[in-house]
Amino acid sequence: MNQHPSTDQLLLKMPSLRAVRSFVAAARYQSFTRAAESLCVTQAAISRQIKELEEHLGASLFDRVGRSVRLTPAGSIFFEAAQLSFLNIAQAAARVRKDHGKHARHTVTVCCTPAFSALWMAHRLPSFFSANPDIDLDLVTTQNFLSLEPGMHPDVFITKMSRVREGYVSVALFHDRIYPVCTPRYLEQHPEIGSLEGLRNGVLLNLSPYGRSQVAEHVDWSVWLAVHRLDMADGLQHGAHYFNANDYNLLIQMTLNNQGVALGFDHLVSPLIAQGQLTRPLAQELVLEDTHHYLAYREDKADDRALQRFRSWFFAQGGAAAPA
Template sequence: MRRPVHFDAAQLSFINIAQAASRIRKDYGNNARRSLTVCCSPAFSALWMAQRLPSFFSDNPDIDLDLVTSQNFLSLEPGIHPDIFITKISRLRDGYASVPLFHDRIYPVCPPAYLQAHPEIQTLDGLRHSVLLNLSPYGRSQVAEHVDWSVWLAIHRLDLDERQKNDAHFFNANDYNLLIQMVLNGQGVALGFNQLVSHLIAQNLLVRPVPEELVLEESRHYFAYREDKASDSALARFRSWFFAQCGLLQE
């Protein structure tokens, strides 16, 4: 039977120092690898980045990525200085240049089997009385606008408060990844943000039960990068790949 390995704080400190020294040697060696730190939301990381990054790594085997996720872009932990932010804040902080990306397009989504089992959700009123999985505004105080089911239905002239006591349940959470997983599991209908769910629709894992959508034309997502790294080749390659994945032309 193997004995448990015990480390004290001093041993761990020495290991951390050794690892840091190793990274420095790699950075300044003849065969130095390039490294970028990218910061985005947990939902963007899981639903956008995860399924696209393999193409970046296959085309750029010499670049390592350090991906940091946060809902609070304005006050990251000390020592975190991302090279790139993907954010909805146009002017994030000094020393960063921002390039506008896409608008939010928001529409209901559910799996094909769920739509077949619940044909009533093919109307807006039917949707209002169905099982709704809602994105809570909790933790999103930095974003000027927040679209949940109440807002989305109000834009389409329906009042969420008119749901009846015997209507299907209403589930509220501030974890968008959880909501999409619940949708994929056939547990209800959620609002899909196009940039996060379009690949799931393309794979026929999700469908749009109604054609109505909301486009936030007054706001965008932004690609913000460190101005002092504007000529860095690794950053330039990541930016070129990212814009191509978004279907956008370089500025």
């Protein structure tokens, strides 16, 4: 059976970190002189540290070429590992300083879809940061909440899933309200889309389910029109143009560029309507009263002040009071 060396044994066999730091700087700059300048030491100190490291390893790390240096094969192997280790140490030190230092800051990690991030969060975040200057947000977007990278444990999920993961408390938010949207200019140029039949026969920009984490109902144009007693196939027979994409941000951008009519999810497009960039060509809509969007937060961080402040801000933005 292989026996792993103890931590004490590993530490005893470790080279001097000061020597390794000098080596990494020299390897990055391919110059002892520039390495010395970057570390605010003398060139002689760099040479001495690297010689000590080479003696410890029993291998030459650099080939000297005039005034510059070049890594040997052994040096390349050691540089790759040493640089990564120093990056990890630096990142860990930064996190500790931020979370536990004299002027500690707090970070809330939020996971949501790209569309929610771009169309709901982006224009509201300035109000959060101005009210909470000591809190940073780490925003992670995904279409598949069930397949996040290992070790990823967001503080908050915003999703259509009522139970996204064990260890989270889910709070119901709003229902989906779905209605057609286009630009005022597009409506002026295509007044026929002011009726359901005219809309069906127009250029429809459709959100497809492919590659998306659709746990709740997926509403596309065929579903929306069927609810209003129209068959999508009839429109296609009359030359209607139908564009599919699984990127909602793309569809909204195409709509803003006067390329057709998209289905607008009220919580995402209402600010664009309020600004006059989009309009509703007709009044009909679909409300999914049996389903909700949810905010799910980590149960083990329920008392975390930064998380509590984010939740309060979020519920206020969504027109609902934060639950007790």
